[in-house]
Amino acid sequence: MKKYSEMSKEELLELKEQLDRQYREIQAQGLSLDMSRGKPGADQLNISMEMMDVLKSGDDLKCETGVDCRNYGVLEGIPEAKRLLGEMAEVNPDEIIIYGNSSLNVMFDTIARCMMKGVLGNTPWSKLDKVKFLCPVPGYDRHFKITEYFGIEMINVPMTPEGPDMDMVERLVSEDEAVKGIWCVPKYSNPQGYTYSRETVARFARLKPAAKDFRIFWDNAYCVHHLYDTNQDFLVEILGECAKAGNPDMVYKFCSTSKISFPGSGIACVAASRANLEDFRSTMKIQTIGHDKLNQLRHVRYFKDIQGIHEHMRKHADLIRPKFEMVLETLERELGGKGIGEWTKPHGGYFISFDSMEGCAKDIVAKAKAAGVVMTDAGATFPYGRDPKDSNIRIAPTYPSIDELKKAAEVFVLCVKLSSVEKLLQQ
Amino acid sequence: MKKYSEMSKEELLELKEQLDRQYREIQAQGLSLDMSRGKPGADQLNISMEMMDVLKSGDDLKCETGVDCRNYGVLEGIPEAKRLLGEMAEVNPDEIIIYGNSSLNVMFDTIARCMMKGVLGNTPWSKLDKVKFLCPVPGYDRHFKITEYFGIEMINVPMTPEGPDMDMVERLVSEDEAVKGIWCVPKYSNPQGYTYSRETVARFARLKPAAKDFRIFWDNAYCVHHLYDTNQDFLVEILGECAKAGNPDMVYKFCSTSKISFPGSGIACVAASRANLEDFRSTMKIQTIGHDKLNQLRHVRYFKDIQGIHEHMRKHADLIRPKFEMVLETLERELGGKGIGEWTKPHGGYFISFDSMEGCAKDIVAKAKAAGVVMTDAGATFPYGRDPKDSNIRIAPTYPSIDELKKAAEVFVLCVKLSSVEKLLQQ
Numbered sequence: 001m002k003k004y005s006e007m008s009k010e011e012l013l014e015l016k017e018q019l020d021r022q023y024r025e026i027q028a029q030g031l032s033l034d035m036s037r038g039k040p041g042a043d044q045l046n047i048s049m050e051m052m053d054v055l056k057s058g059d060d061l062k063c064e065t066g067v068d069c070r071n072y073g074v075l076e077g078i079p080e081a082k083r084l085l086g087e088m089a090e091v092n093p094d095e096i097i098i099y100g101n102s103s104l105n106v107m108f109d110t111i112a113r114c115m116m117k118g119v120l121g122n123t124p125w126s127k128l129d130k131v132k133f134l135c136p137v138p139g140y141d142r143h144f145k146i147t148e149y150f151g152i153e154m155i156n157v158p159m160t161p162e163g164p165d166m167d168m169v170e171r172l173v174s175e176d177e178a179v180k181g182i183w184c185v186p187k188y189s190n191p192q193g194y195t196y197s198r199e200t201v202a203r204f205a206r207l208k209p210a211a212k213d214f215r216i217f218w219d220n221a222y223c224v225h226h227l228y229d230t231n232q233d234f235l236v237e238i239l240g241e242c243a244k245a246g247n248p249d250m251v252y253k254f255c256s257t258s259k260i261s262f263p264g265s266g267i268a269c270v271a272a273s274r275a276n277l278e279d280f281r282s283t284m285k286i287q288t289i290g291h292d293k294l295n296q297l298r299h300v301r302y303f304k305d306i307q308g309i310h311e312h313m314r315k316h317a318d319l320i321r322p323k324f325e326m327v328l329e330t331l332e333r334e335l336g337g338k339g340i341g342e343w344t345k346p347h348g349g350y351f352i353s354f355d356s357m358e359g360c361a362k363d364i365v366a367k368a369k370a371a372g373v374v375m376t377d378a379g380a381t382f383p384y385g386r387d388p389k390d391s392n393i394r395i396a397p398t399y400p401s402i403d404e405l406k407k408a409a410e411v412f413v414l415c416v417k418l419s420s421v422e423k424l425l426q427q
Numbered sequence: 428m429k430k431y432s433e434m435s436k437e438e439l440l441e442l443k444e445q446l447d448r449q450y451r452e453i454q455a456q457g458l459s460l461d462m463s464r465g466k467p468g469a470d471q472l473n474i475s476m477e478m479m480d481v482l483k484s485g486d487d488l489k490c491e492t493g494v495d496c497r498n499y500g501v502l503e504g505i506p507e508a509k510r511l512l513g514e515m516a517e518v519n520p521d522e523i524i525i526y527g528n529s530s531l532n533v534m535f536d537t538i539a540r541c542m543m544k545g546v547l548g549n550t551p552w553s554k555l556d557k558v559k560f561l562c563p564v565p566g567y568d569r570h571f572k573i574t575e576y577f578g579i580e581m582i583n584v585p586m587t588p589e590g591p592d593m594d595m596v597e598r599l600v601s602e603d604e605a606v607k608g609i610w611c612v613p614k615y616s617n618p619q620g621y622t623y624s625r626e627t628v629a630r631f632a633r634l635k636p637a638a639k640d641f642r643i644f645w646d647n648a649y650c651v652h653h654l655y656d657t658n659q660d661f662l663v664e665i666l667g668e669c670a671k672a673g674n675p676d677m678v679y680k681f682c683s684t685s686k687i688s689f690p691g692s693g694i695a696c697v698a699a700s701r702a703n704l705e706d707f708r709s710t711m712k713i714q715t716i717g718h719d720k721l722n723q724l725r726h727v728r729y730f731k732d733i734q735g736i737h738e739h740m741r742k743h744a745d746l747i748r749p750k751f752e753m754v755l756e757t758l759e760r761e762l763g764g765k766g767i768g769e770w771t772k773p774h775g776g777y778f779i780s781f782d783s784m785e786g787c788a789k790d791i792v793a794k795a796k797a798a799g800v801v802m803t804d805a806g807a808t809f810p811y812g813r814d815p816k817d818s819n820i821r822i823a824p825t826y827p828s829i830d831e832l833k834k835a836a837e838v839f840v841l842c843v844k845l846s847s848v849e850k851l852l853q854q
Contacts, residue, residue: 037499045497049484057476070472072464072690100527101719108714112539116553116577126543126553142716149713150543263499265721286576287535289569292528292719294692 003339004420012421019418023371026411031372033408038190038350039399040259040316047315048261051302061297069293075285081267081296087306088223089255090237091271097280100291103256103268107217108146110252110270113283114180115150119213120249120279125152125180134172134182136164138353138381138392140190143183143219147383154383157182159192161344163200170207177210181217187235188222191381191394192353193346195233205241207250216242216251222349223255224313227321233347239271248273257299259316259350260309267291267299323397327352327409334413340420343395352395353381360419361390367415373408430766431847439848446845450798453838458799460835465617465777466826467686467743474742475688478729488724496720502712508694508723514733515650516682517664518698524707527718530683530695534644535573537679537697540710541607542577546640547676547706552579552607561599561609563591565780565808565819567617570610570646574810581810584609586619588771590627597634604637608644614662615649618808618821619780620773622660632668634677643669643678649776650682651740654748660774666698675700684726686743686777687736694718694726750824754779754836761840767847770822779822780808787846788817794842800835 007015055061061069063078076082077098086093099106115131118124125131132153135144139159147154155172157164163186172179184204186196196204204216218238226232242250249272257266270280303309328345331354335341343354356364361378368375376394379385395412397405434442482488488496490505503509504525513520526533542558545551552558559580562571566586574581582599584591590613599606611631613623623631631643645665653659669677676699684693697707730736755772758781762768770781783791788805795802803821806812822839824832 039499042495042498045495048497052482052484052486052488055479057479059479061479068469068472070475070689070692071469072466102715102717105715112543116539116542142713145713149710262497262721264717265497265719283576286569286572288529288532290529290691292692292722294689295719295722 001337003337004424005339007424009425012425016418016421016425019414019421022414023367023418026371026414029372031407031411033372033400033404033411034374035396035400035405035408035412036374036376037399038396039263041319041399041401043319044316044398045262047312047319051261051298054298054302055294061294063293063297069297072289074293075288075290076281077269077291078293078296078300080300084300084303084305085255085267085269086271088309089220089253089269089271091239091253095239095273095277096269096271097277097284098291098296099268099270101264101266101268101295102258103219103221103254104142106268106270107143107219107254109283109287110217110280111146111150111152113279114213114215117283119215120275122213128178130178132176132179134164134169134179135383136182136184137383138191138387138394139183140185140219141380143217144383147183155179156383156388159189159194161194163194163196166200166203170203173207173209173214175210179209180211180213181215183217183219185219185221186238187220187233188225188346188349190221190349191351191392192344193349193351194344195235198236201236201238201241204238205245205247205250207247209250214250218251218253220253220255221259224309225259225316225350226313226348227317227324228347229314231347239273243273249275252276260312261299261302265295267296320398323402323405324352326402326406327395327397330406330409330413335416338417341416350396350398352397354393354395355391356393356416357420357423358389358391360416360423361387361393363419363422364412364415365393367419368412371411371415373411375412428764430764431851432766434851436852439852443845443848443852446841446848449841450794450845453798453841456799458834458838460799460827460831460838461801462823462827462832462835462839463801463803464826465823466690468746468826468828470746471743471825472689474739474746478688478725481725481729482721488721490720490724496724499716501720502715502717503708504696504718505720505723505727507727511727511730511732511736512682512694512696513698515736516647516680516696516698518666518680522666522700522704523696523698524704524711525718525723526695526697528691528693528695528722529685530646530648530681531569533695533697534570534646534681536710536714537644537707538573538577538579540706541640541642544710546642547702549640555605557605558607559603559605561591561596561606562810563609563611564810565618565814565821566610567612567646568807570644571810574610582606583810583815586616586621588621590621590623593627593630597630600634600636600641602637606636607638607640608642610644610646612646612648613665614647614660615652615773615776617648617776618778618819619771620776620778621771622662625663628663628665628668631665632672632674632677634674636677641677645678645680647680647682648686651736652686652743652777653740653775654744654751655774656741658774666700670700676702679703687739688726688729692722694723747825750829750832751779753829753833754822754824757833757836757840762843765844768843777823777825779824781820781822782818783820783843784847784850785816785818787843787850788814788820790846790849791839791842792820794846795839798838798842800838802839
């Protein structure tokens, strides 16, 4: 196996001719495939369908404290939902508030509250000259869109397989009072599938922020989203770790059942210290009379407890594991040893992160699109949509069928090869 | 029938002795009743129970455009939900966005957006020295809590049976650029049950605001909540009226199914001009991936169309009409002609508004509470909880059973009499 960079110009030209031919053949097929979206496939949604039958017209729809879930009331969620999501979030029921159908919405609202009202009595961020957020990159585009929306300056922090570059995080957080937060997807990160190491979590918990109102936005979106029964990543629970380190209020943790039950029809939560939860309540009680308790009840009666969730997640894993493995095999077979790309090999989550040669990502995504395969926009994994190296591409293998995915992966690797050859020929 | 104010001191003292005795007897009964909450009774919730069986595990859960409602996507609501709530809101499906479970939440988020981002490119309200809202009083406490939360100055505007005092509204809106909005519950208003007249709606539509970004917050919470088959109030549709008057962007209209299907588990919407809806979308697309489409589908498949909603509302009316009538009969029988209170006689909605003699409301509510009957806090129907005359009390007849309500109404009128006598004796 020869690296592309070691090829002569003649070899590259010959290769390009061959790849061009393959590309034209594929274009002629008029494909319409999509590897862009972190969505469950229809087969995954089917495994939750019994949830439709959980609440019936003849049922008693009271929660365990006797409150009628069909009516107004119970602002923070019914006790059994707090227990269930508390188990999932690894906190006590009194450290959690249940929200509506979207943890992203809770994160947006949380930053809106910090902007307008401030954190625990501190100056509202909107009254400050400058507010900055640290953004481990590549990361989740929708996080970055939220901070961009509020005019918060975003600072890229490189990700490693252990988590964000903690030397840089520690330095920026302790030196700059304008740094008010950091976006984290600590387990099976979007897009790499990395899980923060024990050491990383310990260093997060021991941060000494210049800003009293610095908060870690800990989006544990993939907390139970393992691909394997064994070979699971382990993440240290951050609230307990922060409390032990004397920083009990430093973190907001977010979870939801979006990719457990039904995306858009799940339930979300925030876990935090009691002081922080009071901050959440102060706004929540003005913003709403309460969230959908029938959907909370539906989830609790269906899953029963964390074991029920784990059992359910094994069914998801059985469906998406072959997809991940097929993409990884294709990448290895077609690109391995060629020096034109690197990729992660996650044990969970929804994505594979691919890094092309510098300056090729946009071109690869464009070529794939022209051949009928939609990828996540190049750059989307960076704040402001700007990938300084133009190399990161997020691969989302879950939504297409395995046959579609096979075809899409073949198109993708072809585009990587073609783009890389063209790049090398330009140099 | 003698007015209390025409009684001699001796007559009042004798009456007081008699009322004191009755009050002690009632206190001895150790009642625990609640006339404070605008909540449906359990019997009302029962009529929607078949909604639990509408979506079943074997069903096709695609919306009419083929989108799988179990998955992410369709930010603004499925087309059939837009059509259904569009019929209810009396607008076209392209003039409406479907939200989550709470129109109050949409109103909160709307004001948050106006504060942070401004209206159609105008200066964000948070950057202005002063922002004012007009508040027809008495009104809905939760509206006032939202504007208070954002530091918006609230100006009381007296309500009449025709709607707010439009002379005052026109003057304030046209003279003061700081006036950015007005809270309206235009049909079966909270708490009076008044419906704005044709003339009032026409004058709203023809307003000439000093502020380009003045908006009418038209909370049509009780749009289909009639108590009678005949004798229904009619409200002119405001969006069309504003468009005709050359003010197409001046109004945001809010509705929900909270008191139609299940409070907390319904679906909400906003209707507005296309330009305004673009403003809503600009934030919505950052704030969420989408609302609960399964619940939208559940509502559409259950109600089918506006006729289904009207039919359903007749069942609600059959259950709550006797409650309203019983309270009104008790008020008339016990207080009629005594000159110690006035009250509204609504044709729909959820409340009766009661005005005691000046300076008695807090005392009446306290006396009722001490006798085991919870009323809405006196003052709650005014901004900042301050009723300048201390006379308005909101009566919510829907939640208690008819027997409980009968008892509660008797306690209430007794407290009104006792408080009035004491007031007159002090003078």
